[in-house]
Amino acid sequence: MEFLQFEYVKVLVSVAVIGFLWLLISLYMKLVAKPERIRGMLRKQGIVGPLPTSWLLGNIMDMKKAYQNSQHQPTITSHNVAAAIFPYNEECRKQYESTMIIIKSLKSRVEKEGGIADIKIDDYMRSFSGDVISRACFGSNYSKGEEIFLKLTALQELMGKIAESLGIPGMRSAWKLQKEIRNLILEVVKERKQKAAHEKDLLQMIIEGAESSTFNQEETDQFIVDNCKNIYVAAFEALAISATWCLMLLASNQEWQDRVRAEVVEIYGDRTPDYEMLKKMKLLTMVIQETLRLYPPATELSRQTYKDMKFQDINIPKDVTIRTMVLFMHTNPEIWGADAYEFNPERFANGISSSCKLPYVYMPFGMGPRVCVGQHLAMIELKILLSLIVSNFSLSISPKYVHSPTRRLTIEPKDGVNLLVKKIHKVTNSMADSMAKRGSSMDGEDIVWIEF
Numbered sequence: 001m002e003f004l005q006f007e008y009v010k011v012l013v014s015v016a017v018i019g020f021l022w023l024l025i026s027l028y029m030k031l032v033a034k035p036e037r038i039r040g041m042l043r044k045q046g047i048v049g050p051l052p053t054s055w056l057l058g059n060i061m062d063m064k065k066a067y068q069n070s071q072h073q074p075t076i077t078s079h080n081v082a083a084a085i086f087p088y089n090e091e092c093r094k095q096y097e098s099t100m101i102i103i104k105s106l107k108s109r110v111e112k113e114g115g116i117a118d119i120k121i122d123d124y125m126r127s128f129s130g131d132v133i134s135r136a137c138f139g140s141n142y143s144k145g146e147e148i149f150l151k152l153t154a155l156q157e158l159m160g161k162i163a164e165s166l167g168i169p170g171m172r173s174a175w176k177l178q179k180e181i182r183n184l185i186l187e188v189v190k191e192r193k194q195k196a197a198h199e200k201d202l203l204q205m206i207i208e209g210a211e212s213s214t215f216n217q218e219e220t221d222q223f224i225v226d227n228c229k230n231i232y233v234a235a236f237e238a239l240a241i242s243a244t245w246c247l248m249l250l251a252s253n254q255e256w257q258d259r260v261r262a263e264v265v266e267i268y269g270d271r272t273p274d275y276e277m278l279k280k281m282k283l284l285t286m287v288i289q290e291t292l293r294l295y296p297p298a299t300e301l302s303r304q305t306y307k308d309m310k311f312q313d314i315n316i317p318k319d320v321t322i323r324t325m326v327l328f329m330h331t332n333p334e335i336w337g338a339d340a341y342e343f344n345p346e347r348f349a350n351g352i353s354s355s356c357k358l359p360y361v362y363m364p365f366g367m368g369p370r371v372c373v374g375q376h377l378a379m380i381e382l383k384i385l386l387s388l389i390v391s392n393f394s395l396s397i398s399p400k401y402v403h404s405p406t407r408r409l410t411i412e413p414k415d416g417v418n419l420l421v422k423k424i425h426k427v428t429n430s431m432a433d434s435m436a437k438r439g440s441s442m443d444g445e446d447i448v449w450i451e452f
Ligand code: HEM
Pocket: 230, 231, 234, 235, 236, 238, 239, 242, 292, 296, 297, 298, 301, 302, 363, 364, 365, 366, 367, 369, 370, 371, 372, 373, 374, 375, 377, 378
């Protein structure tokens, strides 16, 4: 009997130990291993997210704290309910917005340097534009997209150097880079084809375009690689350079900087920008249009005749390249008036059609069947980026800046654009209004700032 009892207890203890171990393993699998596996999968696709602050509770306590803080608003200042109810998610959402990454990184740099920093802004603009187009082009695979864009930037720089020195020395590295870029692009394509083709990004459209053609495998690969590279030049470089020139012009024209800032404060208030708000940005649109007039990234557009052609009275034989000199047309005083070389966004106050004698010569995005397919995306990107920058910082030209536009793939500042970037303080809409009316340069403390 005693023996049976002992055996009974032994079985019970064994079951309890096994049960306890099973519980521990299940908890470990559920709370640690599985979330880590999921995080790993997402991380591989470039989705990093906030780091968990507790191994057991993840970010739950942070979420709770953010929620409690958001509940202590003394008065109704806004109807942004989503942000009040899900403050933590709102924070995360903002982190993922390419623009906010740039704003935060500029802010921390400015703070680190005591409130004003001398910053070469080109790389910030490239990083923004690369991030946006990587997402648009490569969808969930955008981290690989960024790798491709970085290699393409290196290739572009190398080709520039080779062209300058007319030499062979860099050719081997250029060839190696070309090969690496091709392999990276084709690797992404292979991964995409293995998965269900549910993505609706630019890469998917290019793949579908290639597959619906009569190309053989080699031609299909070449078509995809060439188009991805084309998007790099068209979307990545052109956008970054346009943003850089816009900021340079705003920094050297304080009056326009003030006016644009006042417009942003009036339209955004304390809300997150949306499409409707962006459409109302009249002054900012005029500034962008004027920047693209003076510094069109594509300074010339070329077409090649593929057969003998007649253009009005002129016979043009096959294989002739016709170059349309955009920059000359954009700055011809006979077309634009005596202030053709000056920065005067006011000329676009009544739209492009009233901006000059021959408005159809204004073609920063090209014209006709090959017009830029990304022009609306580009305008939206520029508006979001510039509006958030001018509403967070005051900009002026750094003594380091040397004005030396140069021709590479686009029209670029030879040694980049250095700006003095200063954090600005919060003021109300009415103060912004009066400052805009005053049209004065804003210095020191009396500057507009809206917090996003
Ligand atoms: C401010 C920024 C931009 C400027 C100034 C610009 C300008 C241009 C110009 C001048 C062309 C050539 C048109 C022609 O040959 O007639 C072009 C083509 C193109 N752009 Fe843009 N672009 C910009 C941004 C973008 C963006 C963000 C995208 C993203 C999708 C994009 C995609 C393209 C593509 C795919 C083409 C080739 C179209 C074709 O050959 O049919 N561009 N762009």
